[in-house]
Amino acid sequence: MKKALLYSGLALGAAAVVISTPAYAKDLGGPWSKERFQIRVRAIDVIPDVDSSVNIGGEVDADYAITPEVDFTYFFTPHIAAELIAATSKHDIDYTGNVDLGKAWVLPPTVMLQYHFTPDNAFSPYVGAGLNYSVFYGEDTASGFTDLNVDNGVGYGLQAGADYWINEHWGVNLDVKKLWLNVDASLNNGAIQADIDMDPWIVGAGVSYRF
Numbered sequence: 001m002k003k004a005l006l007y008s009g010l011a012l013g014a015a016a017v018v019i020s021t022p023a024y025a026k027d028l029g030g031p032w033s034k035e036r037f038q039i040r041v042r043a044i045d046v047i048p049d050v051d052s053s054v055n056i057g058g059e060v061d062a063d064y065a066i067t068p069e070v071d072f073t074y075f076f077t078p079h080i081a082a083e084l085i086a087a088t089s090k091h092d093i094d095y096t097g098n099v100d101l102g103k104a105w106v107l108p109p110t111v112m113l114q115y116h117f118t119p120d121n122a123f124s125p126y127v128g129a130g131l132n133y134s135v136f137y138g139e140d141t142a143s144g145f146t147d148l149n150v151d152n153g154v155g156y157g158l159q160a161g162a163d164y165w166i167n168e169h170w171g172v173n174l175d176v177k178k179l180w181l182n183v184d185a186s187l188n189n190g191a192i193q194a195d196i197d198m199d200p201w202i203v204g205a206g207v208s209y210r211f
Helices: 002-020
Strands: 037-047 051-054 060-062 065-075 080-087 089-095 099-107 110-116 123-141 153-165 170-187 192-197 201-210
Touching: 037 080, 037 170, 051 060, 065 089, 065 201, 080 123, 110 153, 110 170, 123 170, 153 201
Parallel strands: none
Antiparallel strands: 037 065, 037 201, 051 192, 060 089, 065 080, 080 110, 089 099, 099 123, 110 123, 123 153, 153 170, 170 192, 170 201
16 A cells, blocks of 8 residues: 555656646757766665575565665667666565565666657657666574575666656656566575575656756
C-alpha cells in the first residue's frame, strides 16, 4: 500500500507539472550543441524480483528499498547518450519468508547507452541498455546467525523513461529500469550457501537539469 501511494503521488505530481506547463520545444542543435550534459535527481524504489536456490532447501528473499538516485548523462549526438547511474540502498534479507537473516547495502553503479527519440521536443522519451556492477557492503547478520556475506556481481539492464522539459534547462523525469543480477551469498561461515538472482525493478521520478 505504501508503495502504491508513493507511485500515485509521484505520478500525480508529474502530471500536474505537465498539465500546467505550456509545451516547450528546445533546440539542441547539432552534435556540438552546448547542451550536452544532463543531471537528474530521482527518488527510486528498488524492488528485487528474487529467485534463489539454497543448499539446505527453502529460498532467500530481499525486501524493497526507497532511496535517492543521481545520474549523469552525456550526449554524443542529440539522439545518442550515455548515462552513469549512482545510488545505494539497504535491503532486509530473509529465509522462507519469515526468518530474518540480516541486512546488506548495495552500491550498483550502472552505465546505460540511450536513444532519445524526440530530443528537441518538450516530451522526450528514451530507451537504454547497459551494464551494472553491484558492490554489496555493510552486511549486518541477524541474531542467531554469523558471518552474512553477499558477493559482488555483474549484470545487465534495460531502461525506458521520459523527460518533460519545462524550460531550456529544467524538466521532470519518469524512469523504469530492469536489472538482471546473479550473486552468491553465504551464512554461518559458509555452512549455508545461496545462489540468488536479484533481478530488481527500479522505478523512479525526479527532476532533470541540462546544460
